[in-house]
Structures are given as structure tokens and as C-alpha cells.
Amino acid sequence: MRYEEPVFRPPSEARSLILQATIGCSHNKCTFCSMYNTKRFRVRPWEELGPEIEKIGREYPFVKRVFIADGDPLVIETPYLLKIVETLYSNIPSLERVAIYATPQNLLDKTEEELKALRERGLKLIYLGIESGDDEVLKETRKGVDSKQMVEACRKAINAGFTLSTMVILGLGGRDRWREHIINTARVVNAIGPHYLAALTLMVFPRTPLHIKVQKGEFKMPTMRQIMEEMRLLVELVEVPTIFRSNHVSNLLSIGGTLPRDRAVVLQQIQSAIQTTPEAPLPMEYQGAF
Ligand code: SF4
Numbered sequence: 432m433r434y435e436e437p438v439f440r441p442p443s444e445a446r447s448l449i450l451q452a453t454i455g456c457s458h459n460k461c462t463f464c465s466m467y468n469t470k471r472f473r474v475r476p477w478e479e480l481g482p483e484i485e486k487i488g489r490e491y492p493f494v495k496r497v498f499i500a501d502g503d504p505l506v507i508e509t510p511y512l513l514k515i516v517e518t519l520y521s522n523i524p525s526l527e528r529v530a531i532y533a534t535p536q537n538l539l540d541k542t543e544e545e546l547k548a549l550r551e552r553g554l555k556l557i558y559l560g561i562e563s564g565d566d567e568v569l570k571e572t573r574k575g576v577d578s579k580q581m582v583e584a585c586r587k588a589i590n591a592g593f594t595l596s597t598m599v600i601l602g603l604g605g606r607d608r609w610r611e612h613i614i615n616t617a618r619v620v621n622a623i624g625p626h627y628l629a630a631l632t633l634m635v636f637p638r639t640p641l642h643i644k645v646q647k648g649e650f651k652m653p654t655m656r657q658i659m660e661e662m663r664l665l666v667e668l669v670e671v672p673t674i675f676r677s678n679h680v681s682n683l684l685s686i687g688g689t690l691p692r693d694r695a696v697v698l699q700q701i702q703s704a705i706q707t708t709p710e711a712p713l714p715m716e717y718q719g720a721f
Contacts, residue, residue: 432483439466440498441558441596442679444530447496448487452480452515456502458534460573461562462644463603465636467502474507480515488522495527505533505557509545516552530556535576535584546591556594559585564619565612568604572641578619585623597625601661601677602633602713606651613661617668624671628690632658632681635719642719652718656710658683663701666694681717683708 435454440447455470487494497519505512520526531554538546538559563569564578576584588595599620604612620628633653635642644650653661662677662684669675669690675697678685684704688697712718 432487433479435470437466437469438500439502440500441530441532443596444496444498447498447530448491448494449498449500450480450484450487450515450519451475451500452507452512453501453504456534457506458503458536458575460575462572462640463562463600463633463635465639468638470501474511477511477514481518484515484518484522487519488524492523493525494523495525497523497526497529499529499531501532503532503534503537505531505537505541509541509549512554513548513552516549516554520553526553528555529553530558533557533559533588535559535574535581538584538587539576539580541587543587543591546587546593550592554593556596557588558596558598559588560598560600561585561616561619561623561625562598562600563603563612563616564599565604565608565615568608568612568615572603578615582619582622585625589624589626594627595623595625596627596629597623598629598631599665600631600633601658601665602653606653606657609653609657609661610664613664614668617665620673621668621670625673628669628673628675629679630662630665630675630677630682631679632683632713632717634681634717637719639719645718652713654710655683655713656705656708658713659701659705659708662686663698663705666690666697666701 453474455467455472457472566577599616675690676687686700
């Protein structure tokens with residue numbers, strides 16, 4: 432397989448074959464994100480993808496899951512994306528699931544019919560970064576949508592029949608706006624009802640606009656205790672049924688459960704961790720000092 436590094440995938444796609452249908456992210460403006468800032472966005476042409484998919488079928492016919500990368504391949508025009516998904520299924524006899532990264536803009540740009548057609552042909556799971564439900568934080572981080580559009584985009588995906596796996600970032604409101612960040616994030620999550628909800632912890636990467644703000648003192652990094660308080664508040668406020676995970680490499684405490692069913696147990700774990708978490712800044716590796 433020919434990959435243009437770096438390649439990212441969600442932790443739950445660790446056993447999937449990755450098909451890099453696009454290079455980079457068509458948005459590429461989020462102030463906290465450095466994932467694709469070395470790449471110029473482009474959709475890979477059929478001359479490259481067609482033979483690659485045929486090769487997968489010949490050399491890895493046992494593959495059950497394919498993950499389509501890079502940052503937001505749902506941006507691909509629907510007829511071309513349908514062709515990619517159909518060719519994957521027709522070449523890989525054991526294929527059961529195709530998943531993809533998407534931005535809210537990608538979903539807003541597609542019609543309901545287009546999304547349903549993609550779902551019917553076997554694109555089953557969408558991973559999407561909500562990051563925050565707070566309009567101020569969304570604006571500051573240049574996510575490209577407000578909370579209303581975020582809800583609309585995600586509901587569109589669920590209504591079309593997709594499984595929706597979402598991510599939010601603890602600490603993204605900094606020290607000054609953490610409460611609003613979490614209250615509004617829970618509000619948005621409750622309006623969406625995602626099947627999965629992952630809470631990551633903010634890590635500031637060098638050479639990002641957010642890193643510059645941290646260095647200038649314009650963004651106050653959250654403390655470790657604050658991150659735990661954010662996690663507690665989020666778990667308290669999420670009312671919709673969702674599989675909650677906070678077990679990313681960035682997280683200070685690894686927890687998970689089905690909300691709201693397991694809320695009491697999860698809160699108990701967070702509470703005991705809070706008692707031993709210092710009111711100290713996040714370690715230097717969280718602040719862009721690698
Ligand atoms: S949309 Fe996602 S991949 Fe693209 S810049 Fe924002 S966080 Fe990064």
C-alpha cells in the first residue's frame with residue numbers, strides 16, 4: 432500500500448486496512464490541530480485508487496474492515512465516493528464495514544439522499560470531531576461551524592442510518608471558559624445522541640495557532656484538576672444513551688461506560704481520581720514542549 436505519511440486513524444480502527452482516498456484535510460484550519468499541516472489537500476485520482484483497491488482484493492482478501500483516510504474524505508464528491516465504496520466491496524469478499532473521518536461541513540454539503548446512498552452501499556461508520564459545543568470555543572478554534580450547524584450535521588448522519596462516533600476535547604475552553612465549554616458540549620451531545628462519545632484531553636502541538644496563543648499568554652492552559660472536573664461535569668450532564676470513552680493516550684484517567692446507565696460508577700471513579708489530582712498545570716508535553 433502506498434501511504435503519504437503521517438497517517439492517522441481512530442484507535443478503534445487499529446485492525447482496519449487504511450485506504451488513503453484523500454491527502455490532508457480540506458478544512459485544515461482548526462487552531463489546535465497539526466495533523467495535516469504538512470500536506471496540501473487533494474483527492475487521489477482513480478488512476479491511483481482503482482489499482483490500489485484491486486491490489487487489496489488480491490493480497491488481503493480476508494480484510495473485514497476498511498478505514499478511509501485522511502482528515503475528511505467524506506468531502507469527496509458523492510458519485511466518486513460511491514465508486515470507491517462499491518469497488519472496495521466488490522474486490523474484497525470478506526469486507527464487512529467501511530468507516531470514514533468526516534467534518535460537519537462535509538455532512539452539511541451532502542444531501543440526505545446522497546448520505547443514504549452511501550450508507551446503503553456499505554459506508555457504515557462516521558468519525559467526527561465535535562471538539563466543543565460552545566459557540567465561543569468553536570469560533571476561537573476555527574472549527575468552521577457553530578453549535579447549531581454541528582447538531583444539524585450530526586443529526587443528518589444519524590438520520591441517514593450511520594453509526595456516529597464523536598470526539599470532544601477536555602480543556603479546549605482553557606482556564607477561563609471551561610464551564611461554558613462543558614455545559615454547551617453536553618447540550619450539543621444531548622441534541623445529537625451520538626452512538627459513541629470519546630473525551631480526549633487537550634494537547635497543544637508546536638507550530639499550531641493555539642501554541643502561539645499559549646506562548647503569548649492569550650490562552651491559559653487548563654490544570655490537571657480542571658480536566659478532571661470537566662470530565663465529571665460532562666458525565667453528569669450527558670443524558671442521551673451513548674458509549675462513553677475517555678481512554679485516549681492524552682487522557683489523565685482511563686475510564687468508560689455506557690451513559691447514562693453507568694453514570695454512578697463512572698462518577699465514582701472520577702471522584703476518587705480527583706482527590707489525588709493536583710491543582711497543577713498539565714505536564715509540559717501537553718503544552719507544546721516536546
Ligand atoms: S477538521 Fe479535523 S483534521 Fe481538519 S484541521 Fe480540523 S481537527 Fe484537524
